[in-house]
Amino acid sequence: MKISAIITLKKDVLDPQGKVIHQALDGMGFKDVNEIRQGKYFEIDVKENDPKKAKELVEDMCKKLLANLVIENYKIIGTQ
Amino acid sequence: MKSSVITFPGSNCDRDMDVALNKFGFKNKMVWHADTELPKSDLVVLPGGFSYGDYLRCGSMASKSKIMKSVINFANSGGMVMGICNGFQILVETGLVPGVLLRNKYLEFICKNVFVKINNKNNTYFKNINNNILELHVAHNEGNYFCTNDQLKEIEDNDQIAINYCNKDGQIEDQFNPNGSIKNIAGIFNKEKNILGMMPHPERMIDKSLSSEDGSIFFKNLINNIK
Numbered sequence: 001m002k003i004s005a006i007i008t009l010k011k012d013v014l015d016p017q018g019k020v021i022h023q024a025l026d027g028m029g030f031k032d033v034n035e036i037r038q039g040k041y042f043e044i045d046v047k048e049n050d051p052k053k054a055k056e057l058v059e060d061m062c063k064k065l066l067a068n069l070v071i072e073n074y075k076i077i078g079t080q
Numbered sequence: 081m082k083s084s085v086i087t088f089p090g091s092n093c094d095r096d097m098d099v100a101l102n103k104f105g106f107k108n109k110m111v112w113h114a115d116t117e118l119p120k121s122d123l124v125v126l127p128g129g130f131s132y133g134d135y136l137r138c139g140s141m142a143s144k145s146k147i148m149k150s151v152i153n154f155a156n157s158g159g160m161v162m163g164i165c166n167g168f169q170i171l172v173e174t175g176l177v178p179g180v181l182l183r184n185k186y187l188e189f190i191c192k193n194v195f196v197k198i199n200n201k202n203n204t205y206f207k208n209i210n211n212n213i214l215e216l217h218v219a220h221n222e223g224n225y226f227c228t229n230d231q232l233k234e235i236e237d238n239d240q241i242a243i244n245y246c247n248k249d250g251q252i253e254d255q256f257n258p259n260g261s262i263k264n265i266a267g268i269f270n271k272e273k274n275i276l277g278m279m280p281h282p283e284r285m286i287d288k289s290l291s292s293e294d295g296s297i298f299f300k301n302l303i304n305n306i307k
Contacts, residue, residue, distance in 0.1 A: 013226065014188050014260070065144065068137055068173070070180045071226060 001049050003058040004078045007038035007067045042066060051079045081106050081306050084124040086151065088113040088142045092152070093164065093283060100283035101125070102287075103115030104205035104299040109146060118150040122306050123160045126167030128281060138181065148174060160204060160306070161275045165220055168267070168277035174217045177270050177277045178235060179227035184220070186259025191219040193292075194258055196243040196280055197250045197267045200302040203273035205242065209301045213250045214243075216264075216280035218258060223279040225261035226267070235268060242267035242276055 009015050010030050018036040025033055044061070048054040062074035083106040087094045094110065101108040103121075109119045113131075132141035133299065142148070148170075155161040155176050162172035171177045184190060197213050198206050227235065235241060244264040246252045255265045259279075267278025285295030 014185065016183055016185060020187060065140065066136070068140070068180055069265065070228065070231075071182065 001038075001046055001051065001054045002080050003044045003046060003054055003076060005042045005044065005058055005066065005074055005076050006039055007042070007060055007062070007072050007074050009037060010071055013071045045048055055079060081122045081303055082120055083108045083125060084111045084119050084121040085109075085125045085127055085156045086111050086113060086147055087127070088129070088131035088145060088170075090131045090133055090285070091127050091129035091166070093166075093281065096281075096283045097125050097164070100286050100295065100299055102288060104296070105303045110204050113142065113145040113147050115147050116150060118147065118154055121154070121159070122146075122149055123162065123302075124154060126161070126163040126170050127283075128150065128165030128167060131170065132167055134222075137169075137173065139166060139171075139173040141306050142166075142170045143173035155270075155275050158272065162205070163275075163277040164281055164283070165218075165279055168279055169222060171277040172273065176275050177268055178231045178240075179225055179268065181279075182224040182226050182260075183222050183235075184224050184258075189219075189221045190223070190258050192208070192258070194218050194266070194280060195246050195248050195250075195256070197246040197252060198243055199241045200239050200269070200273075202275075203242075203269060203276075204305045205273075205276050205302060207301075207305050209297065211294070211297055212229070213246065213248065214282075214298060215248075215285070215292050216282055216294060217284040217291065220259070220279055223259045223261065225259075225265040225279075227262065232262060238271050240269045240271065240273075241265055241277060242269050247304050 282295035
């Protein structure tokens with residue numbers, strides 16, 4: 001079963017890369033952007049077929065390795 | 081005095097650290113990341129570099145490598161563990177010291193000499209050191225120290241800030257902060273002060289013909305304190 005997870009910086013953590021991307025877009029003429037925050041996306045194919053258990057497994061991975069909870073939040077965004 | 085330097089895939093300051101430790105009287109052993117047992121040591125050093133290619137987050141993969149279980153046990157039983165640069169990033173990822181190291185504020189890789197002021201000498205690393213300010217080298221892309229407000233309060237309450245970026249006169253101000261670190265923090269201890277993580281490289285400042293010798297001052301003092 002495939003599980004997707006996204007990791008994003010917490011809102012009070014400075015994201016200089018997001019800021020630079022915002023500036024670049026602004027320079028290209030995209031003037032309607034309020035803010036950009038860059039994150040990470042993972043597709044994880046697990047052996048577990050039970051959606052609830054698979055989600056719990058990936059949550060555990062997020063807590064222990066994929067995200068650093070001091071600065072990042074994780075969100076499981078889909079199972080298939 | 082015995083020391084161990086851990087080599088991870090991508091470490092590149094491990095040999096420099098070996099040279100520095102041996103020069104000042106340590107009997108140093110190099111330890112491979114896939115080993116499980118730590119040799120008997122008075123000091124364990126996690127060196128600088130780009131362990132595991134900085135994949136995921138700097139230091140995150142190394143913090144889960146086999147040898148780190150022994151290093152964590154050693155640290156938790158009071159053993160001295162020092163992480164320099166990438167080693168500092170590994171330490172924060174293990175949770176042995178609080179906080180994280182973010183990308184430098186101005187998105188530049190910084191490679192230059194900086195001055196740091198020693199904030200706390202009441203520990204084995206800096207006890208009896210005559211200098212208050214050291215000139216050391218930094219070379220990093222992710223050295224922007226960050227922690228939550230609660231963590232910062234705890235760090236300050238327990239006097240865990242080891243060194244701050246400053247100018248040659250010891251003034252700790254924004255303009256002397258190379259990477260955006262909270263409170264100009266360049267290095268911190270754990271609560272018990274047996275673990276030190278810092279971005280500057282003392283091992284690069286041990287030879288008059290190559291650089292200044294403020295690293296020599298640090299290492300000479302360190303081995304005297306451990307003896």
